[in-house]
Amino acid sequence: MDYATMNDDLRLGEQTSLVDKAETDLLDFFQDRQYKIGDVIPKEVELATQLGVSRTVVREALQRLRMRGMVDTKKKRGTVITNPDLLSLLEKTMYPGILDDETLRDIFELRMVLEIGMGDLLFERITQRDIDELYAIVANEPTNTEETLFNAEQEILFHGKLYEITGNRTLKRFQRMLLPAFEYVQQSGLLKKQVQRKKFVSHRGLVDVLQHGTPETFRNAMRNHFENHFQRLF
Amino acid sequence: MDYATMNDDLRLGEQTSLVDKAETDLLDFFQDRQYKIGDVIPKEVELATQLGVSRTVVREALQRLRMRGMVDTKKKRGTVITNPDLLSLLEKTMYPGILDDETLRDIFELRMVLEIGMGDLLFERITQRDIDELYAIVANEPTNTEETLFNAEQEILFHGKLYEITGNRTLKRFQRMLLPAFEYVQQSGLLKKQVQRKKFVSHRGLVDVLQHGTPETFRNAMRNHFENHFQRLF
DNA sequence: AAAGGTATTATGTATGATTTAATACTTCAA
DNA sequence: TTGAAGTATTAAATCATACATAATACCTTT
Incomplete structure (x- = not known):
């Protein structure tokens, strides 16, 4: 040099x-x-x-x-x-196909970290109308939680609504960005096989917690909701 | 033509x-x-x-x-x-001076969401050596938690170590990116004045939880650690 | 004073020349 | 044969200039 x-x-x-x-x-x-x-x-x-x-x-x-x-x-x-748009360009680069495995796995974890940690924001800003909307969303879900074949559309609808409730637009956009990678990971053979479907908190259960619970109970519920994912991860 | x-x-x-x-x-x-x-x-x-x-x-x-x-x-x-690097360009865009207030506030929240939600990753991957290192870091902190004037260096050291322990490099890089904006928000008059310094879990307290607690207790402890921030937010 | 045409201006695009640094090639000597 | 030194070549990096385009300002005409 x-x-x-x-x-x-x-x-x-x-x-x-x-x-x-x-x-x-x-x-x-x-x-x-x-x-x-x-x-x-x-x-x-x-x-x-x-x-x-x-x-x-x-x-x-x-x-x-x-x-x-x-x-x-x-x-x-x-x-x-102008006001820089932090995430728009990230979205462009976010072709899951060209991200390396480690990053994809990171994103998979990241999403769960976010949703578990957003409890306080949710409870601070949620309205009764939001809760009603959430109930409306889960009303269309099949009630038998057993073997609920991952329904992408439904997932986006429900979890997207959660992000929206946080009132944090940056967070919301993160979701739009992370979700495709998340789904990609689920399908690719990047994680362990499905170990064993244990009982876990359903979407409806989460809404119940939002209605009657606390940030703390929500965090635990969401953690449980992701139980299968965590099992495949660790 | x-x-x-x-x-x-x-x-x-x-x-x-x-x-x-x-x-x-x-x-x-x-x-x-x-x-x-x-x-x-x-x-x-x-x-x-x-x-x-x-x-x-x-x-x-x-x-x-x-x-x-x-x-x-x-x-x-x-x-x-080449393999695209998702976050390098985000870092460059992260000039706190030209981000609008809403985005800055979003980032402020985002950091807390991340650290509260990362409990499970921490407990899955932390080693005794990590815990020892954390104890070494907090050993240098002033023991009287009263009026601990925000020490940026110490903050980065401690929380940075936490991100590192998660083993999630994308997450770690997020921290490097978010932290400057976080500090910026604290100093700018973007948030309410410091309401009242209540007792809150110290860094040392968090390490104790990592040593003896569970992901769940950690989430609550971290939530409490941020109590002052949350008070200024809501 | 309003309508409409023209000039001006700053970015957008095109083109060719020149510089720079890495690689390939050649030469010559030990 | 090797290998070290020097040369040629290549493609990007930079520069300079010219022209096109669209938006704005200015001006003319009625």
């Missing part, structure tokens, strides 16, 4: 390309000027001269910010700071 | 820049040819002619894939397919 030949202005951080540097420079630039959402940033040519690079580099750096939802650009209006 | 192809992608009035189109075209192209990780893709000029756009557009599209970790390019070797 010959540090002598490296340019002075990119010593810290081992950044290789000018675009990488321009990207962070732009973000620093925004932070320096305290840009708020909606503010317009200088034109591409100005930024190019400011950063001492060509417009091509600036554009490719902006392209990255653009795709992360950090800026939005219109034809003549220029480029404006 | 092929105007025919430009009108080809007029689907449902989306804002379709050529780069957007090129991006998905590239992904389709890779999928068609069944590219596996490590395969090299054609040169930029070839792709340009293939997709019927200029090299500029191809580069800006590749730039997006590159930053999502879906491809990696070296100088002479060309561009190769």
Whole structure:
């Protein structure tokens, strides 16, 4: 590693390309000027001269910010700071087929961690109407819990509603993102075979807990609801 | 100047820049040819002619894939397919300064949800050595829990270790990502003032639970550990 | 003053030239 | 034969310039 030949202005951080540097420079630039959402940033040519690079580099750096939802650009209006959408791009990358097994397994666990841990949010924000809706959803479920062949549609409906009740939109979007991977894991031979179907808390049971229980009892119920998954995991 | 192809992608009035189109075209192209990780893709000029756009557009599209970790390019070797890294780009987007208040609040909640819900993973994978390490960490903490001025370093050390114990690398990386935003929220006037410092489970108390308790008792202990945060939230 | 046309402007796209770094190739000497 | 040094080649990285496009502002005409 010959540090002598490296340019002075990119010593810290081992950044290789000018675009990488321009990207962070732009973000620093925004932070320096305290840009708020909606503010317009200088034109591409100005930024190019400011950063001492060509417009091509600036554009490719902006392209990255653009795709992360950090800026939005219109034809003549220029480029404006926007509220970055954290998860939209994650969704794009979330082709379960190209994720490695470890990550898929991680996601499988992650979902259960989330749903067990969201008890307090649920009880703080749930309304009677929510509970009624949940009862309506589970009303259509087959009552015999034995051998309830995983019904994807029903799963999304019920658990999605839970995420919605938390009032946490980031959380909700996580679900939309994680669920496909979750289903993928279930079908692929990534986990142990189904050990033994023990009795576990049904969707309806969970709603009952939401109606009459506490965050603590909910967490335990949800943990139990996932019992089969946990068994296949450990 | 092929105007025919430009009108080809007029689907449902989306804002379709050529780069957007090129991006998905590239992904389709890779999928068609069944590219596996490590395969090299054609040169930029070839792709340009293939997709019927200029090299500029191809580069800006590749730039997006590159930053999502879906491809990696070296100088002479060309561009190769790589294993996408889900979270690296999220980390970059995580500039607390430009996230809106709702998202920041969401993240604040999200962290607590995660740590409350991770009880089962912890108990499944924790070793005595982990517990010893945790005791070593909390040994340095001031014993009087009263008015423990939030010590960022200590927080990261302790809670980071917990994430590590879960053995879930995706989860661990989430922490690295969420923590800055979490601290940011604590300092900004986004939450209610500190209501009243009630007694709550200390770090040491959590370790005791990990040593002698169960996933269930841990969840409750962690919930209690966050009591002050929850009070400021609701 | 309102309608409509024109000029201006900043991004979007295209093209070619130049630089850079990695790889392949060649040469020559031990 | 080996291997070390130097050269050529390749493809990406960067730069510079020109033109296209669409949105805005400006101006003219009635």
